[in-house]
Amino acid sequence: MSITRRGFVGSVAAALGYLSTGREVDLFAQQARPGAPGNAPRMGRSTDEYDAMAHLSSNENCWGPPENVMKAMNGAWKYSNRYGYPDGNIVQEIAKHHGVKAENVMITAGSGEVLDVVGTTFLPAGKKVLGVEPSYGSVYQHATSIKSTAIKLPLGKDYRQEIPALIKAANQRASELGFVYLCNPNNPTGLIVTKEEVKQLLDGIPQGMPVLIDEAYHHFVDDPRYATSIPYVIEGRPVIIARTFSKIAALAAMRLGYAVAPAELIQKMRPYSMGSINVLVKWGGVASLKDEAGQKEIKQRVIALRKKTTSELEAYGYECIPSETNFFMVHIGREIQPVIGEFAAKKVAVGRPFPPMTTHMRVSVGTEDEMDRFTKAFKEIFPAKGKTTAAV
Numbered sequence: 001m002s003i004t005r006r007g008f009v010g011s012v013a014a015a016l017g018y019l020s021t022g023r024e025v026d027l028f029a030q031q032a033r034p035g036a037p038g039n040a041p042r043m044g045r046s047t048d049e050y051d052a053m054a055h056l057s058s059n060e061n062c063w064g065p066p067e068n069v070m071k072a073m074n075g076a077w078k079y080s081n082r083y084g085y086p087d088g089n090i091v092q093e094i095a096k097h098h099g100v101k102a103e104n105v106m107i108t109a110g111s112g113e114v115l116d117v118v119g120t121t122f123l124p125a126g127k128k129v130l131g132v133e134p135s136y137g138s139v140y141q142h143a144t145s146i147k148s149t150a151i152k153l154p155l156g157k158d159y160r161q162e163i164p165a166l167i168k169a170a171n172q173r174a175s176e177l178g179f180v181y182l183c184n185p186n187n188p189t190g191l192i193v194t195k196e197e198v199k200q201l202l203d204g205i206p207q208g209m210p211v212l213i214d215e216a217y218h219h220f221v222d223d224p225r226y227a228t229s230i231p232y233v234i235e236g237r238p239v240i241i242a243r244t245f246s247k248i249a250a251l252a253a254m255r256l257g258y259a260v261a262p263a264e265l266i267q268k269m270r271p272y273s274m275g276s277i278n279v280l281v282k283w284g285g286v287a288s289l290k291d292e293a294g295q296k297e298i299k300q301r302v303i304a305l306r307k308k309t310t311s312e313l314e315a316y317g318y319e320c321i322p323s324e325t326n327f328f329m330v331h332i333g334r335e336i337q338p339v340i341g342e343f344a345a346k347k348v349a350v351g352r353p354f355p356p357m358t359t360h361m362r363v364s365v366g367t368e369d370e371m372d373r374f375t376k377a378f379k380e381i382f383p384a385k386g387k388t389t390a391a392v
């Protein structure tokens with residue numbers, strides 16, 4: 001039996017009661033807990049309102065999961081009344097996918113949980129996290145919530161993460177630090193840290209200092225100077241890689257992520273994780289790991305739509321940061337907060353403010369129709385300016 005996306009989503013939504021409670025539009029989700037879409041409380045907005053929006057605020061995969069992934073999830077309904085059930089060997093499959101052992105993998109409800117668990121584990125007694133700003137703020141917010149703090153360095157030239165500055169701070173303030181956070185590629189800029197720079201960072205910071213490398217957008221990167229940092233886990237360095245099924249795998253609402261790290265670090269972290277991952281997404285995750293061709297196609301589609309949109313904005317006179325992800329930043333030259341409302345009025349949800357880059361707007365890559373609606377809204381809100389010279 002073939003399963004339509006609409007049919008699948010309908011049955012899941014009905015089962016979870018979402019249809020009766022209604023969904024909020026992204027605009028409201030963003031304000032609830034910036035940087036943590038999965039944790040945002042749901043306020044009552046109708047599904048019609050939600051469906052009418054172009055969702056360009058949370059860097060999701062707008063096309064939804066492929067048929068084989070939905071088929072795998074639907075096949076798992078029969079276990080929904082159980083505790084101990086066959087789970088598709090999700091942990092072993094992830095381990096195999098990365099050439100590591102099962103003891104190196106911890107699965108979580110979205111990679112946001114990995115970020116929280118790393119904070120809880122490695123920030124005891126007021127230890128601090130070191131990273132840059134802006135980055136994915138969830139890590140810093142969690143540190144605050146557990147009465148710790150973050151040392152946030154500014155971005156460097158061209159909005160890049162300055163590795164020498166991170167190394168310097170890690171050494172100078174070593175006794176204060178619990179771990180270093182590196183989002184690669186970075187959210188919200190979409191810029192990578194090159195593999196040489198990652199090596200430089202890991203070699204330059206005090207030995208034994210844990211580094212959390214958030215690779216949520218790994219699958220979208222085209223730049224050959226980038227590489228995953230999972231080989232450092234295999235080397236036994238104190239590196240924790242966070243990965244998610246919420247982005248290219250299109251399973252954001254289903255909540256699945258994982259950490260890959262040396263076994264000793266996983267053992268330290270495990271007591272702080274909830275271990276509450278639903279059976280459907282475990283099976284969906286296994287199918288998704290095998291969907292290389294489908295993900296390659298999504299990547300190409302995203303890159304093509306991103307280039308088309310940013311070229312149009314640049315031709316209209318607005319500079320874009322050259323992203324390697326499924327979102328990009330455009331310099332709008334005025335404060336973003338009221339602009340979010342102006343776009344919402346045109347039924348386009350765009351990214352929240354990312355201080356101190358508050359005159360930039362982060363835009364996720366959506367469907368062709370959503371991108372056309374975005375560009376049209378942009379041209380209604382902003383006047384044309386002289387051509388920029390920046391390359392896309």
Ligand SMILES: Cc1ncc(COP(=O)(O)O)c(C=O)c1O
Nearest residue numbers: 110111112136187216244246257
């Ligand atoms: C850089 C980064 N890390 C982690 C996450 C958390 O995503 P999830 O908890 O859905 O895996 C996000 C979500 O937007 C993100 O942008």
